[in-house]
Amino acid sequence: MTAYKAFTQEWMDAWKQKIAESKEYKEIAKNWEGSVSITVNADPSKNVPQPVYMFTDYWHGDVLDFVICDEAKAQTAKFIMTGDYARWKQVAKKELDATKALMQGKLKLKGDLTYVVRNVKTVNKVIDILTEVNTVFPDEA
Amino acid sequence: MAYDPDLSFVYFGPTKVIFGNGSSAQEVESEMGALGCSRAVVVTDQGIIKAGLLEKITASLGAKCVGVYSDIPQDTGIDVVNSASAFAKGKGADIVISVGGGSVIDTAKCMCILMTEGGSLSDFEGIQLLTRPQTPHIVIPTTAGTGSEVTWAAVIFDKSKGQKILIVESFNAPRVAILDPILTMKLPLLLTASTGMDAFCHAVEAMTSMQREPIADALALHAIRLLYKYLPQCIQNGNDLTARGQVQLAATMAGWAFGNALVGLVHAMAHSIGAVARVPHGIANGILLPHCMVFNLSDAQDVYAEIALALGVMEKGSTTEEAAQAAVAAVFAFTQKIGHPQKLSEFGVKEADIIKAAELSMSDGSIINNVRFVADASEVLEIYRKAL
Numbered sequence: 200m201t202a203y204k205a206f207t208q209e210w211m212d213a214w215k216q217k218i219a220e221s222k223e224y225k226e227i228a229k230n231w232e233g234s235v236s237i238t239v240n241a242d243p244s245k246n247v248p249q250p251v252y253m254f255t256d257y258w259h260g261d262v263l264d265f266v267i268c269d270e271a272k273a274q275t276a277k278f279i280m281t282g283d284y285a286r287w288k289q290v291a292k293k294e295l296d297a298t299k300a301l302m303q304g305k306l307k308l309k310g311d312l313t314y315v316v317r318n319v320k321t322v323n324k325v326i327d328i329l330t331e332v333n334t335v336f337p338d339e340a
Numbered sequence: 341m342a343y344d345p346d347l348s349f350v351y352f353g354p355t356k357v358i359f360g361n362g363s364s365a366q367e368v369e370s371e372m373g374a375l376g377c378s379r380a381v382v383v384t385d386q387g388i389i390k391a392g393l394l395e396k397i398t399a400s401l402g403a404k405c406v407g408v409y410s411d412i413p414q415d416t417g418i419d420v421v422n423s424a425s426a427f428a429k430g431k432g433a434d435i436v437i438s439v440g441g442g443s444v445i446d447t448a449k450c451m452c453i454l455m456t457e458g459g460s461l462s463d464f465e466g467i468q469l470l471t472r473p474q475t476p477h478i479v480i481p482t483t484a485g486t487g488s489e490v491t492w493a494a495v496i497f498d499k500s501k502g503q504k505i506l507i508v509e510s511f512n513a514p515r516v517a518i519l520d521p522i523l524t525m526k527l528p529l530l531l532t533a534s535t536g537m538d539a540f541c542h543a544v545e546a547m548t549s550m551q552r553e554p555i556a557d558a559l560a561l562h563a564i565r566l567l568y569k570y571l572p573q574c575i576q577n578g579n580d581l582t583a584r585g586q587v588q589l590a591a592t593m594a595g596w597a598f599g600n601a602l603v604g605l606v607h608a609m610a611h612s613i614g615a616v617a618r619v620p621h622g623i624a625n626g627i628l629l630p631h632c633m634v635f636n637l638s639d640a641q642d643v644y645a646e647i648a649l650a651l652g653v654m655e656k657g658s659t660t661e662e663a664a665q666a667a668v669a670a671v672f673a674f675t676q677k678i679g680h681p682q683k684l685s686e687f688g689v690k691e692a693d694i695i696k697a698a699e700l701s702m703s704d705g706s707i708i709n710n711v712r713f714v715a716d717a718s719e720v721l722e723i724y725r726k727a728l
Contacts, residue, residue, distance in 0.1 A: 230703065279466075298708075299551065302602070303350045304468040304510050312467055312506040316705030323708070 202333045205291070206239060206251040208267050210334065215255075215265035217328045224328065225260035228321040232258055236268070236276035242284040246337035257321075278310035284337070293330045297322060342642070349553040353596045355479075355490040356516045359589060361581055364480045364520035365396035368437060369404060371516045375476045377435035380405050381428040383448045384439040385412040388482060393523050394439055397480065407431040412440065416447045417497040418461050418505075425454040435476045439523075441483040446494040449512055452477050461496065462505070470511040479514040482523045484588040485535025485622055487542055487595015489517035519592060521585035529575055532587075533680045536571040537626030539563060539591035544629060544647065544671075545604045546597035548640045548711040553601055560597035565650045566590035568674060575678045604710035605701075606632045609720060612700035617693040619684060626680045630672040631727045635719070637664055639712040644668065684728050694724035 203210035218224050234256040241250045252273040256263035273279065282290075286305045289295035298319060300306040308315065315322060358367050372380055382405055388394055389410055398405045409424045424447055428436065433455070438448035452475040453464050464470070479489040492513040498505045527535070543560035546552065567590045573583035609632070610624035619627075637644065644664035648654040653670045654663040675682065684694070698721035701707060707714055714720060 298705075299349075301467045302508070303352075307466070307468045309466040309469055311465060311501075312508065313504060316506070317703045319705040319708055320703075 200333045202335050205288075205334050205336045206247075206253070206267070210332065211253060211255075211265045211267060213332050214329055215262050217331055218325060219262045221324070221328060224321075224324050227324050228257060228260045228318075230259070231318050231321045233277035234264070234275075235278045235280060236273035237287070238270075238273055238279070238281040239287050240281065240283045245284050247284045255325075257325075276310075278308060278315065280306060280308050282306040288336050288338075290326060291329055291334060291336075293327075297326050343552070343554065347553065349551070349600070351553065351555045351600050352492075352510055352513075353490060353600070354510075355514050357490070357519060357592060358516065359519045359585065361522050361585070362520060364439075364518050364523060365400040367518055368397055368478060368480065369400050369402075371478055371518070372401070372404060372435055372437070375435060375478075375515055377476055378404055379431065379433050380435045380437050381424075381431055381433040382408045382437045382439060383412065383424060383444055383451065384408065384410050385441075385444055386410055388440050388444075391526050393482060393526075397437075397439060401437075406433055412444050412447050414443055415497050416443045417499055419499065421447055421450040421454065421461050421496060424448075425451045428455055433475075435478065437478045437480065439480045439482065441481065442486040442488050445479055445481065445486075445488045445514075446496060448477055448479070449492075449494040449514070450496055450507060451475070452512055453507070453509070461507075462498070464507055464509075465505045467508040468510060470509045472511060474509075474512045477512075477514045478516045478518065480518045480520065480523065481588070483527060483531070483535050484524050484584070484591040485538040487539065487591055487598065489514055489519075490592055490595045491599040493599075517592065519585070519588045521581045521588055524584050524588055525579055525581065527578070529578065529679065531622075532574050532578065533571070533678045534620065534622035534626055535591070536567055536574070536587055536678065537629065537675065537680055538622035539587075539594040540567045540571075540671075540674075541606050541610075541625040541629045542594035542598040542603065543567070543590075544633070545606055546594070546601040547643050547647070548636055549598075549601045549604050549709040550711065551601045551709055552643075556597040556601035559593040560601075561646065561650050563590040563593040563597065564647055566593075568651050568670075572674075572677050602709045603706050604632075605635065605707055605712075605714060605720075605723075608701045608704035608707040608710070609697065609723065611704050611706070612697040613684060613689065613693065613724070615700060616697045617684075617687065617689045619687045619689060623681055623687065624684070626675055627682065627684055627727050628723070630668060630675065631723050633668045633671060634726075635723055636710070636712045637668060640664070643711075684724070689728060691728070694721060694728060698724055
């Protein structure tokens with residue numbers, strides 16, 4: 200299985216493809232509308248010298264843009280999620296539940312929280328699918 | 341449902357609690373001083389003022405009370421928060437003291453953010469966006485049920501969107517909660533029963549949440565004990581200050597429990613039937629709780645057996661299953677004993693409403709924490725039908 204370097208466009212393409220191929224995701228996410236940006240805070244000690252900004256967009260079960268972007272584009276997303284590298288790595292490896300991480304302040308979310316709460320299964324499914332991508336993290340390379 | 345072998349959690353409950361008859365007037369000024377504050381804005385509503393619950397508190401504060409903002413409606417909104425914050429800033433306030441129920445407390449929580457950070461409340465819509473402590477907030481609750489005095493979430497209506505927004509911030513947990521049972525003596529019977537069942541439900545659901553953990557369990561279990569013993573006494577005699585006080589403490593404990601462990605199916609269904617048919621939240625919780633316990637029975641037997649033991653309804657020598665069933669039966673009987681409404685139809689709910697609400701429940705975030713996996717809306721509809 201091909202391994203992808205985390206937070207690269209190739210890694211995002213692989214993640215997007217897995218989401219697009221998931222019939223279960225299509226059903227769960229049939230009501231979801233809108234974009235989510237993910238900001239990974241810089242952590243030079245873990246080989247993340249600069250913040251990484253990712254923009255992902257979803258529409259009624261379809262996956263639209265899925266790109267590495269700049270800060271300005273990340274700020275335009277309907278939902279903006281931010282966290283330290285170590286936390287995102289834990290989420291991506293399924294060592295940390297994203298809902299718990301938000302409640303405990305390990306990740307931050309800006310946006311309509313009631314919408315996220317109503318559609319939390321969609322959020323969890325997107326993360327579940329991410330854990331299926333064979334990922335090489337910056338501090339493991 | 342034993343704890344996960346790799347149990348991992350964060351328990352957060354930073355609010356200092358002061359309890360006692362008359363404590364609101366006796367302690368508020370010194371608590372304010374202990375927080376290093378000298379200029380308080382008191383936030384309340386007209387009902388509290390008319391009931392005469394505010395006078396002793398403002399008298400105790402004296403010149404340290406620089407203003408009273410009392411224009412808080414039952415369902416507070418962003419415009420209310422903006423107006424109240426502007427009022428507090430104009431008075432040079434350095435602390436907010438809320439005296440009231442959930443709407444007043446949530447308004448005050450959001451005022452603290454705007455007084456510290458400035459800007460508009462919509463900038464803070466989300467979860468854990470703040471990075472520093474906010475303007476101090478002392479809560480003096482006048483109801484016993486929501487647990488809002490120790491939780492760090494606020495629900496505010498956004499007129500422009502026509503929906504409620506949710507703000508969850510650990511940095512905005514109230515610094516102090518002063519529980520004065522005297523302030524809850526004038527609560528009408530139905531409100532006493534429904535807010536009490538709201539607290540009971542917080543406790544039971546925290547114990548059967550997928551995010552269950554031992555500290556929250558301990559708080560929830562004792563909250564259940566206290567409510568089971570003292571809520572009927574409050575209903576029988578609203579002036580029983582001992583009972584009022586124990587119920588108030590139970591609501592606070594249940595607030596800590598569900599604030600950390602979250603809630604499940606009952607809340608998903610109560611939110612949904614509230615949205616579709618405007619059934620008040622506490623009442624919906626009280627009606628639905630025992631029916632949801634029946635649904636969850638297969639997956640929560642050991643927890644319900646613990647509850648049976650706490651309620652004193654576990655027969656000697658009974659199996660876990662028998663004890664769990666006894667707990668469910670006891671909760672059904674309890675709601676009758678306190679005169680709580682039994683059927684959703686008493687609030688005008690129709691079959692068409694529960695069909696809509698069942699669908700809506702499936703997309704409510706609380707449902708994912710429920711101990712028993714809910715596969716589809718037909719399972720939820722079946723529970724609603726039993727409660728109709």
